[in-house]
Amino acid sequence: MRINICLVAGLAMMMLCSHVQAGILASKTRLLFQAPQTYQHLMLVNTNHYPILLQTWVDQGAADPETPHMPFLVVPPLAKMSANAIQSIRIIYNDQLLAQDRESVFWLNLYEMPYVKTAMTEQSTWLSLAMNTQLKIFYRPKTLAKMTLSDLAQHLKFYLIQHQGQWLIRCDNRTAYHASFLDLQLLLPSQRFAAQQVMDMMSYPFSQKDYLFSAKVTSKLSSVLSTAQVQFSLVDDQGQIHSFTRPIHVLLDEGVPDNAVQK
Numbered sequence: 329m330r331i332n333i334c335l336v337a338g339l340a341m342m343m344l345c346s347h348v349q350a351g352i353l354a355s356k357t358r359l360l361f362q363a364p365q366t367y368q369h370l371m372l373v374n375t376n377h378y379p380i381l382l383q384t385w386v387d388q389g390a391a392d393p394e395t396p397h398m399p400f401l402v403v404p405p406l407a408k409m410s411a412n413a414i415q416s417i418r419i420i421y422n423d424q425l426l427a428q429d430r431e432s433v434f435w436l437n438l439y440e441m442p443y444v445k446t447a448m449t450e451q452s453t454w455l456s457l458a459m460n461t462q463l464k465i466f467y468r469p470k471t472l473a474k475m476t477l478s479d480l481a482q483h484l485k486f487y488l489i490q491h492q493g494q495w496l497i498r499c500d501n502r503t504a505y506h507a508s509f510l511d512l513q514l515l516l517p518s519q520r521f522a523a524q525q526v527m528d529m530m531s532y533p534f535s536q537k538d539y540l541f542s543a544k545v546t547s548k549l550s551s552v553l554s555t556a557q558v559q560f561s562l563v564d565d566q567g568q569i570h571s572f573t574r575p576i577h578v579l580l581d582e583g584v585p586d587n588a589v590q591k
Contacts, residue, residue, distance in 0.1 A: 350461050351376035352438050357567035358463055358508075359419060359436065363470040367420045372438065374409040382407045383439040384417055389528065391437055391460050399424035400434060400465060408443060419465065430504040430533035432467040464508070466565075472504050477564045480505050481572040484531070486558045488514065489538075489579045495545040496538050497523055497558060497576070499531045507531040510561035510569055512539055514576070517555055521545050553578045 355371040374380055384402040387395035403418045419436065426432045438461040475483075484507060485500040497514060501507050508530050512523040523539035531537045558576040561569050 350440075350459050351380060352382065352440050352459075352461055354438065354461070354463060356463070358563075358565070359465045360565050361421055361465065361467045363468065365421070366423070367418055370417050370419060370436075372409075372415045372417060374411060374413050374415070374440075376440075376442075377411050379408060379410045379413075379443040380440045381443045382409055382415065383437075383441075385437050385439075386419070386434050386465065387437060389435045389462070391435075391439075391462065393437070393439070397424070398434065399426060399432075399467070400436075402436065421467070426467050426469070428469045428471050431469075431472070431506050433506055433530070433532075434465045434467070436463045436465050437461075438463070466506065475503065475505055477562055477570055478572075480507060481560075481562060481570075481574065484574065486574055486576040487579050488553070488556060488558075488576050494540070495521075496540050498536055498538050500536050501531040501533060504533050506533060508563040510563055512558060512560040514541070514545070515557040515559050515573070520559075 351374055353373045353375050359368055359370065361368065372382070374382075383393065383406050385393045385395070385405065386398045386400040386402060387393070388398075399422055401420050401422060403420065407415055407417075409415050439458065440461075441458045480503055483501075483503045485502070487498040487500065489496050489498050495514075497512055499507065499509075499512075510529065511525070514521040514523075521541050521543060524542045526539075529539075556576050556578065557573050559571065559573045561571050563569055
């Protein structure tokens, strides 16, 4: 789940906030469409103490309501929600042809804007904070072989790569499923190094993804690399978090094994 903040300024005072937090709370953190499923309902709560206008749409992560040719639509696309109100939205799959050899992922956008009526004068100004919460929508073809989260973790391959004097972790995902990482860490006998948190931590099907470290990793690793492991947390279909530890293969340059899959 991602939350983006937009700052809008104009000529009528609407709202002034000393702190910022998402006001829309969804009943799920992700949606899974298992073919041939065609629709789902999602319950939303406006936890703000003021009414809002809620705009909803599906895109590929760019937070753009004008994104064309999306396979999902949301009803209603626009709704007014009173303070502490509950709203049900319906996400509908429109039968657009999607890849049948792997999962597809899209993003449900919940864009909230304070709905406050005020008197307008020539001297008045306004400041409004709009927020966009994004939830993942996964489409899973019925032709895919079933795979548990533990199976997925076992099929992921990890490489510790030195590139231009810096170390990074490369995840090679040769499965048809997305690996939704919450975090990754390089484990050494007496140290651990965390990967940087980025907006999209997922490793996509049949692809590779590189993860940089949040702190500089010492170059004096030769004596402990043989015992290195990677520890990571994956999010399952219900939004639950599970931790795993896997061996990591060391490459002293940016080369990739011949049988590795490139994104």
